[in-house]
Amino acid sequence: MDKYINAPLSKEDAAGLRAGDYVYINGTIYTARDAAHKRMYEALERGEKLPMDMESNIIYYMGPSPAREGRPIGSAGPTTASRMDKYAPSLLDLGLRGMIGKGKRSQAVIDGITRNGAVYFAAVGGAGAILSKAIKSSEVIAYDDLGTEAIRKLEVENFPVVVVIDSLGNNLYETAVEQYRK
Amino acid sequence: MRTISCEEITAAVKEMCYEACHYLTPDMKEALVKARETEESPVGKQILSQLEENLEIAGADQIPICQDTGMAVLFVKIGQDVHIEGGLLEDAINKGVSLGYTDGYLRKSVVKCPIDRVNTKDNTPAVIHYQVVAGDKLHLTLAPKGFGSENMSRVFMLKPADGVEGIKNAILTAVKDAGPNACPPMVVGVGVGGTFEKCAIMAKEALTRPVNQHSDIPYIKDMEIELLEKINASGIGPGGLGGTTTAFAVNINTYPTHIAGLPVAVNICCHVNRHSVREL
Numbered sequence: 001m002d003k004y005i006n007a008p009l010s011k012e013d014a015a016g017l018r019a020g021d022y023v024y025i026n027g028t029i030y031t032a033r034d035a036a037h038k039r040m041y042e043a044l045e046r047g048e049k050l051p052m053d054m055e056s057n058i059i060y061y062m063g064p065s066p067a068r069e070g071r072p073i074g075s076a077g078p079t080t081a082s083r084m085d086k087y088a089p090s091l092l093d094l095g096l097r098g099m100i101g102k103g104k105r106s107q108a109v110i111d112g113i114t115r116n117g118a119v120y121f122a123a124v125g126g127a128g129a130i131l132s133k134a135i136k137s138s139e140v141i142a143y144d145d146l147g148t149e150a151i152r153k154l155e156v157e158n159f160p161v162v163v164v165i166d167s168l169g170n171n172l173y174e175t176a177v178e179q180y181r182k
Numbered sequence: 183m184r185t186i187s188c189e190e191i192t193a194a195v196k197e198m199c200y201e202a203c204h205y206l207t208p209d210m211k212e213a214l215v216k217a218r219e220t221e222e223s224p225v226g227k228q229i230l231s232q233l234e235e236n237l238e239i240a241g242a243d244q245i246p247i248c249q250d251t252g253m254a255v256l257f258v259k260i261g262q263d264v265h266i267e268g269g270l271l272e273d274a275i276n277k278g279v280s281l282g283y284t285d286g287y288l289r290k291s292v293v294k295c296p297i298d299r300v301n302t303k304d305n306t307p308a309v310i311h312y313q314v315v316a317g318d319k320l321h322l323t324l325a326p327k328g329f330g331s332e333n334m335s336r337v338f339m340l341k342p343a344d345g346v347e348g349i350k351n352a353i354l355t356a357v358k359d360a361g362p363n364a365c366p367p368m369v370v371g372v373g374v375g376g377t378f379e380k381c382a383i384m385a386k387e388a389l390t391r392p393v394n395q396h397s398d399i400p401y402i403k404d405m406e407i408e409l410l411e412k413i414n415a416s417g418i419g420p421g422g423l424g425g426t427t428t429a430f431a432v433n434i435n436t437y438p439t440h441i442a443g444l445p446v447a448v449n450i451c452c453h454v455n456r457h458s459v460r461e462l
Contacts, residue, residue, distance in 0.1 A: 065251055066289065068244070074289070075246040077249050077250075103330070103362045103363035122362070122423070124233070124236075125362075128246060129243065132245055147301055176424025178417060
């Protein structure tokens with residue numbers, strides 16, 4: 001089912017999403033991948049504040065290619081989410097409402113999703129050119145020295161994703177594959 | 183003896199980096215179109231259409247097909263009657279990679295040391311495999327390799343008693359474990375035989391063989407066909423969201439091995455199976 005949601009994502013909107021829904025995201029999302037997650041995690045361990053508030057926000061696991069002049073961003077598709085599994089449960093407990101990536105998640109992340117009413121979305125991996133068209137602006141807000149791995153604030157319009165794990169723990173990767181196994 | 187200048191090599195490599203990250207080879211495009219026509223899952227079909235559109239946008243607007251423009255892997259076949267002039271071949275190649283990734287707005291994804299992980303900021307060094315061959319030509323194949331799929335690749339040191347079934351199981355296990363992480367539809371490069379490192383390099387090189395071209399060895403060709411059918415019956419599908427297109431091809435290369443061993447390497451590539459070829 002096609003749905004349109006706003007980001008930041010309210011708890012109510014997140015609860016209404018089901019695994020398999022085709023969703024278009026509008027609003028503000030943030031990027032972070034391996035190195036930024038490691039830094040955020042270490043900041044939390046030291047009791048420091050994070051560079052962005054997690055509450056109701058969506059993190060896109062993505063490190064773009066450089067933008068050409070006059071464009072907001074370069075190629076911008078999802079990276080493999082499981083590399084962030086070590087860090088995601090802590091962020092979910094701080095109110096992170098959505099994650100966009102590709103690939104499987106650990107049981108600890110799935111538990112974090114259901115415990116907090118969050119959602120895991122997949123964007124189409126390897127479709128960075130087409131996905132970049134849905135990103136209207138991009139601004140580095142933290143960890144600038146990490147280059148492509150810096151935390152970016154993105155404004156997106158109808159950014160296309162699929163709900164893979166919903167707030168009830170339904171997992172599209174398991175159910176959909178079963179359907180076409182011969 | 184024929185002389186080839188380092189400048190010429192650098193210029194070719196620079197161009198190849200750019201080309202490979204923006205345009206796929208015709209066999210990959212054909213495979214994508216064919217898969218979109220035969221895919222049984224509606225979601226799978228939609229994803230394959232998106233990938234086709236993604237390729238068009240990449241070419242028309244000069245946006246890399248995928249943001250992970252990879253680590254540059256090169257297969258260099260150097261004729262033994264070639265003389266390289268003006269510096270070291272390796273430096274000439276790395277200069278080409280540096281220029282290609284910097285001037286070409288490609289992502290710099292290489293860290294200098296795997297432990298402290300500081301980015302080299304120009305995507306160097308490349309991983310270069312050299313082979314000395316007959317003749318006076320320099321043959322370059324550049325394959326920028328993304329790590330979503332690279333991370334799902336495996337080496338299995340099987341026993342001779344494991345036989346053909348063992349090889350097939352190893353390949354199917356690697357593909358099943360890779361699932362949605364490797365950005366299916368995948369291309370599966372396999373190296374069977376040789377030693378620990380030889381099978382891995384063969385698996386990587388197998389990815390540069392066109393997806394519509396089988397092994398010359400009849401029983402290997404049969405195995406490629408059988409495994410592709412089995413992989414496409416796994417249900418994984420485009421994007422791992424279910425469907426009948428999980429791989430475009432299984433390319434198997436072989437090499438003599440030891441009486442005590444049966445090494446099998448499975449190098450998985452995503453649907454952005456990039457390579458560019460030049461002969462100087």
